[in-house]
Amino acid sequence: MSELIPPPVEVTGAARVEMMGFSKRFGALQALDDVSLTVEAGSFHALLGENGAGKSTLVKALIGFYQADTGSVSVDGRERAIGSPRDAAALGLGMIFQHFTVVPGMTVAENLALAGRDLTALIDWKAERARLAAFMRTAPFPLALDARVAELAAGEKQKLEILKALYARRRFLVLDEPTSVLTPQEADEVLGRVKALCREGQLSVLIITHKFREVFGFCDEVTVLRRGRRTGGTRVVDTSRDQLASWMMGVPHDAAGPTGEVLPSALVAELVGVDAPVAAVTPVAPEAATPAASAPRLRIDALTVLGHAGQSAIDRLRLQVMPGEIVGVAGVSGNGQRELVAALTGTLPIAGGSVFVDGQPYAPTRAQMLALGVRSLPEEPLQNACVGKLSVAENLALRNFDRAPLAAGLWLRRSAMRRQALAHIANFKVKTPGPDAPIETLSGGNVQRAVLARELSHDQAGGPRVLIVANPCFGLDFQATAEIHARLRAARDAGCGVLLVSEDLDEILALASRLVVLSHGRVALECTTATADIARIGHAMAGEGAHDSHPVPSTAEAA
Ligand SMILES: Nc1ncnc2c1ncn2[C@@H]1O[C@H](COP(=O)(O)OP(=O)(O)OP(=O)(O)O)[C@@H](O)[C@H]1O
Structure with missing residues (x-):
């Protein structure tokens, strides 16, 4: 008690x-x-x-x-x-x-007034307004009391969280x-x-x-x-x-x-901010050697995707990723990134435009993803890429449980599944009591590692051709981040085209050769990372200067 x-x-x-x-x-x-x-x-x-x-x-x-x-x-x-x-x-x-x-759906004032309060208590709004106005005069972040929270930018919402704590x-x-x-x-x-x-x-x-x-x-x-x-x-x-x-x-x-x-050298490199040598580079695909001569791995042409409320969440986006290239999509969460990834991986319909993989029209079905070598790492993997109550081994087998060596005819070979799990756990240093533990009992970072192990472990010659990655290191510690970055670079070096959607600008600057900033579903800025102006990127992320998407020349084309 x-x-x-x-x-x-x-x-x-x-x-x-x-x-x-x-x-x-x-x-x-x-x-x-x-x-x-x-x-x-x-x-x-x-x-x-x-x-x-x-x-x-x-x-x-x-x-x-x-x-x-x-x-x-x-x-x-x-x-x-x-x-x-x-x-x-x-x-x-x-x-x-x-x-x-x-x-x-409530105002700043209502959110503050309810902070830390017994919800059954009546609020004397006149007295409360006076208290709130006095509080706001000395608050570290002034916010308009009558602003609706839904209209606040992410930074302002975070400030409001802190103001709530201080008011309480x-x-x-x-x-x-x-x-x-x-x-x-x-x-x-x-x-x-x-x-x-x-x-x-x-x-x-x-x-x-x-x-x-x-x-x-x-x-x-x-x-x-x-x-x-x-x-x-x-x-x-x-x-x-x-x-x-x-x-x-x-x-x-x-x-x-x-x-x-x-x-590990990859970690030391990450700490001092230089490109790390990759410890275990995947076999180099023939295309990797001559990116300039190749067609884009991924070509997105005037893509429009509608959000849940029917508004256009992605608005006529044009973008291409060459073989052996990482292209970053930066932006504050909620500016169309989720819908872009969902449309490219088949969980939201494409409302307009077209997508090509290696020059072939691409519709994001499971069969086409397998045939064209498109793999993806979604956000919030426990919800979006796992079955929480199933074991780590079962979750690691979600992509290939119906194929050899895990399946023999209609039979699932549990020993092979366990062997695969032990290999992935060791390779990606997943901390788990064992392959039989329900995946939902792992820490957030370790769920992420497990899903990455599954998605980056290619069962296809030459590895994935297109990798669509959303916030791959969200919540990961820096060692895991260094390892994942090294693996993404390895995929790039093996000729894969990587579309890296990330809210972590440092991550994009470390990995990508080009970036676009998405704001309200449109490209607000596009530039090469070598010439990136952080202040301009920050302003574009904050929604200043969104404009129509233009075709983005690839580094390979520009070269
Ligand atoms: N409810 C639970 N049941 C079983 N194991 C748990 C539970 N909560 C945490 N653990 C385990 O306890 C250990 C510590 O987890 P914790 O979430 O505190 O780590 P953390 O340092 O916050 O990690 P992260 O940076 O990934 O969030 C992990 O091995 C995790 O799997």
Whole structure:
């Protein structure tokens, strides 16, 4: 039972939060093992760790979503029992999730007024408006109180999430990858303002992030978890990327570790931002050698796709991807990217225009995808590419369960399926209790790795010809990101044409040779990544300057 001790009303200002000896077991898995972490009052504290390290389990135990097996919490030096998020809220502790929880059909004022309130209580709107107006005068992000949330840009919605927490008097916030849906400018603005609140002593923050740029740009302290244990922690000014990487991976960066491991070259390259040599390059297809002489792998011609409300979500898009080329599609989430990928992979109808693969008309049926070598990695793979209750092995076999070697006539060969799963798990370092675990029990990053293993493991000579990839590294730690990037480069080097739809601009700049920015279903900007102007891209992502799509010359053509 929790002991609910509401803070006295006069308690304001940043909270000091100390977690001591947190352990949590899920079945046979020790997800947290005696983890302690202190966020000083007014500190901006980063929580790092690879996928499955235990970050979410730790913060959810702190905020009362889970009960830890052991562990205690002190707030401002006094031990407190937190049995539910409501207990945490009463102490001024809150959490902001990756995905928005604001209500789109309501105004900013209504969303703020409802924040942290008992929904059965009546609101005295006159008094509330006065309070809201006073709050907004000193708020870190001014928003129009009467604006409808549905009309706000992603960055403004994220600001509203933070304003809700502040209006509800949170003095300590967990931010779970808060910038994943923002433009670079919005991310810097949001983190900069939150940091200012910390500096002013109003707020303490524990931020889960996979971006070293954010750790070094904004954070005061950092704690690193690995396999459920705390492996390091320090002031950010006293550390380096290499040290954080070695704590995350459990190996020294400049020497072989106890097991003879060293940081993989792909990872080191990712950290310093250069093209990584690919450890295991897939066989090079003959086409890869002469991209300029080839027809486009993928040609999209005046493609129109309607959204769920019947509006045009993709509006006469023209785009082509050459063999051996990665083309990035940048943009803030909700600007047609989802519909573009859905239309190219057959889950939304094409309303107008045409698509060609290697010069042949392409209709996205399962048969044509197989015949023409089109593979795809969807967003939110647990929902869109897995059956959660089925095992890891069964999910890894979803593409080829009906073919040899997994099938013999009408019979499914479970031993072959298991062998395939073990190979994929080892190759893509999927952390799972085993091939028989339901895939829904894996951490988000490990579900992503499993689906990537399935989709990138070619059962076709020469590998996929066209790869349509949507946010392939969303939520993945940097080591997994480096591995996935290396695999995408390997596919490119093998002659594949890769269409990389990503909300992470850094990812596009690292991988693609050309990019288009989608805004309201249209191309707002197109450029080569070598000459990219980040400010212009950010403005285009924010919706400034959308125009009709034009045919995009490929690098190969331009050369
Ligand atoms: N409800 C659950 N049941 C069983 N296992 C779980 C459950 N929740 C988490 N786990 C396991 O606990 C471990 C830690 O998961 P957690 O989600 O805390 O990791 P994380 O560091 O937040 O990872 P990511 O960066 O991928 O989100 C993982 O191995 C995960 O599979």
